[in-house]
Amino acid sequence: MQLGAPSPSPPAAQRAPTFQAHVSADARELLGALLPRRPTVRLVQQAHARLTVLGLAAARVLPHLLAVLPRIPHTNSPHDGASYSLALFQRSSSTSTFASNQLLRVLPHPLPISLFPRLPRRNPHSFTFLLCSISNHLDATGPAGSACSFLGSHxxxxxxxxxxxxxxxxxxxxxxxYAVCGDVGAMRRVFDEPxxxxxxxSWNAVLAGYVRASMVTAAREMFDEIPVRDEVSWSTLVGGYVKEGELEVALGVFREMVEQGLRPNEAAVVTALSAAAQLGLLDHGRFVHGVVQSTGLSVSVNVGAALVDMYAKCGCVAFAREVFDGMKRKDVFAWNAMICGLAAHGLGMxxxxxxxxxxxEGLCPTNVTFVGVLNACSRSGLVAEGxxxxxxxxxxxxxxxxxxxxxCMVDLLGRAGLVHEAIELIQGMHIxxxxxxxxxxLSSCKTHGLLDLGVTVGCKLIESEPAHDGHYVLLANIYAKAKKWDEVRKVRKLMSSRGTSKSAGWSLMEAQGNVHKFLVGDTDHKDSVQIYEILDMINKRLAEAGYVPDVSSVLHDIGDEEKVHAIKVHSERLAIAYGFMVVEAGSPIRIVKxxxxxxxxxxxxxxxxxxxDREIIVRDGSRFHHMKHGKCSCLDYW
DNA sequence: CTAGGGTTAG
Structure with a gap:
């Protein structure tokens, strides 16, 4: 369509409904050609003026103008799309159902609700848009928007x-x-009603409702009943399992989806990548990335950010950086993933x-961006910057x-020896x-040998969380550092008398397409005998080189010999021994704890x-340890 | 001429 040249007017005799439809289509097409993907109010005004010059009737143009407006970024200023469309609508005194429906679609909450009763004509579209507006608001505000659930049923x-x-x-x-309300009963009644x-x-909406309500089993049952599933059905199920922390299952469903020849959509890919990232299992993550490449799915902003996150969390920070640098457009999610990733790998600078x-670049950081930055400062000892x-x-x-x-700040200050400043920070908190x-x-008291303060804080902590074993360990370590052995013994006794709960530690390793999980002293693995043989061999070689086990972090009331034994079979060491068996020399042994x-x-x-001369990469509960040539990326700060 | 479901970071 050539712009600037009005289409020739047909003879008056042909001005039947077909002509009106023709003009209407023209208005839409012209607008499409005149405006960029993300127009501004100013551009819309200019386009409006041009259409008027072209002789298109206002009543024909208005609905399409309104339809364009949701694409204007929402700014809360009087020049944003919503305000402009309301002004347009009021000025035109239009009563067309189409135009007012567009308005219901465009206006921010709660304007659609207040506009609705005054609409002279409504059709099913009107109700759909209104409900959509209410659901969106409810979704965005959570339980705080509960007045909306009443409105919705009205x-x-x-x-x-x-x-x-x-x-x-x-x-x-x-x-x-009703799904957004969390009212699965009402949801099912609407769904089942004849x-x-x-x-x-409809099926996908119910599925998503169960997922929201953390009823992933019910979601699975619905999924199995859907007569014809589409990509959204699959991606919703994948998302449901990820939400419930059933990450392996989620990845299994994703795999099944691919095996059935379906092309996963962006949501499925992003959630599957998130599952792999949370697990920290590189092979799983690579599989999803491979699916993206082989299906020709474009690496959009979302997929890019998810890939950056996945590679960083799977220990490949260099790959993460490569993906990041290759992204044409980067949103705040991508930047956050990269900044946090670098911080987790000890690359604070x-x-x-x-x-x-x-x-x-002129972008606006979020709270997450600052978690990454402050973490980076604390890990690299950048006190002033922090x-x-x-x-x-x-x-x-x-x-x-x-x-x-x-x-992050308490850690940063405490580690730098500014423990009192850290305490002041805590005492001045607004939460x-x-x-x-x-x-x-407490941990920085141990690092800096602050006995009195450590005892005060340690006792308070033990009092408020008696089941937390870490507090006893730290307090005993603080006493030990001051050579107060009687007190050390008292803390140990207290701890064992209370039988404090300690969550079981495990270590994971990927090998030959399988995931191997080790617990302390584990003998369940099929290669268990060989694993212990290798561990013995490693221990012998280390002992020859002068390694002496440090049992100070083992605080059970047992003899030193037993302690050494307990340490020797920590899950991490079993995983390393297994790594000797299955990871070829030259490749790093990757462990997730x-x-x-x-x-x-x-x-x-x-x-x-x-x-x-091996490389070991350990992802623990809070960071990565890249170990090579006897040095660790954490600089022994952990 | 309009409409409904899924999406990522600490």
């Missing part, structure tokens, strides 16, 4: 009264609405540098610090401090990297 009643209750789209919007007007969207680049960024976050970006931000923060203080590395295992692993 709209439900109105729709039924208006005879729109059997309309497929209205039904689906209602199913979605006449059963259903399509795959790179993370801070990347943050600076992020700011110079303080500066904490201040910047509050003062320039008006982001209220959350527990994680305080956690109730998590005991973890005091645990961090649920807990943090114990001090002695850390030393042990580092020595292994020297004596056997």
């Amino acid at each position: 709209v439900h009643a109105l729709a039924v009264k208006a005879g729109a209750g059997d309309d497929l789209y209205v039904r689906n919007a209602l199913v979605h609405f 006449p059963r007007v259903r399509d795959v969207v 790179d993370a801070v540098g990347l943050f600076q680049l992020f700011v110079t 303080r500066r960024y904490f201040k910047l976050m509050v003062e320039k970006y008006s982001i209220q610090p959350e527990m994680e931000h305080y956690g 109730t401090p998590d005991p973890v923060l005091w645990g961090t203080i 649920n807990l943090r590395v114990c001090g002695d295992c850390h030393e042990f692993s580092k020595m292994v990297t020297v004596i056997f």
Whole structure:
């Protein structure tokens, strides 16, 4: 279509409905050609003026103008799409159902609700848009928008009264609405009510409702009943399993989807990548990446960010960087994933540098960005920078610090020996401090040998969380550092008398397409005998090189000999021994742990990297340890 | 001429 040249007017005799449809189509096409994908109000105004010059009737142009407006970024200013469309609508005094429906679609909550009663004409579309507006708001505000759930059921009643209750789209919007409310009963009633007007969207909406309600088993049952499933059905199920932490199952469903010849959509890929990232299993992540490449799915912003996150969390920070640098467009998710990834790998300077680049690109950081930056500072001992960024976050970006931000700062200050400043920070918090923060203080008391303070904090912590074994261990270590052996014994006794719970530690390894899980002293593995033989061999070689086990982190009331034994079969060492069996020399042994590395295992692993010239990469509960030539990327800070 | 379901970071 050539712009600027009005289409020739047909003779008057032909001005039947066909002509009106023709003009209408022209208005839409012209607008499409005149406007970019993300127009501004100003551009829409200019386009409007041109259409008027071309002689198109306002009543014909208006609906299409309104339809364009959702694409304008929402800014809350009087120049954003919603305000402009309302002004347009009021000025035109239009009564067309189409135009007012577009308005219901465009306007932000709660304007559609207040507009609705004044609409002279409604059709099923009107109810659909209104319900959609309510659901969106409810979804965005959570339980705080509970007034909306009342409104929604009111709209439900109105729709039924208006005879729109059997309309497929209205039904689906209602199913979605009740799903967002968390009212699975009402959701099912709408879904099951005769006449059963259903399509795959209805099924998917119910599926998503069960997922929201954390009823993934019910979701699975529904999934199995769907007559014809589409990509959304699959991706919703994958997402459901990820949400419930059933990550292996989620990846299994994704795999099944691919095996059935379906082309996974973006949502399926992103959630599957998230599952692989959370598991930390590189082979699984690579599989999903491979599916992206082989199906020709474009690496969009979302997929790119998810890939960056996956590679970083699976220990391949260099790959993550490669994907990141190759992304044409990067959103804040991508930047956050990269900054946090660098921080987790102990590359604090790179993370801070990347943050600076992020700011110079004119992007706005989020609370998560600052978690990454502060973490980076704390891991690299950048005290002045950490303080500066904490201040910047509050003062320039008006982001209220959350527990994680305080956690980073307390860690940063405590590690630098500024324990009293860290305590002042905790005492000045506007939210109730998590005991973890005091645990961090306790840990820095140990590092800096602060006996009195350590005892005060340690006793309080033990009092408030008597079942937490870490507190006893730290307190006993603090006494031990001051050579107060009587007190050490008392703490040990207290601990064993209470039988404190300790979550079982495990270590994972990927090999030949399988995942191998080890527990402490585990003999369940099919190659168990060989694993222990190798471990013996490793221990012998380490002992020859002068390695002496440090049992100070084992605090059970048992003899030293037993302690050495307990340490020798920590899950991590079993995994390393197995790594000797299955990982070819020259490739790193990759291990994923649920807990943090114990001090002695850390030393042990580092020595292994020297004596056997192997690389070991451990992802523990909070960071990565890249060990090579006897050095660790964590700089022994952990 | 309009509409409904799924999506990622600490």
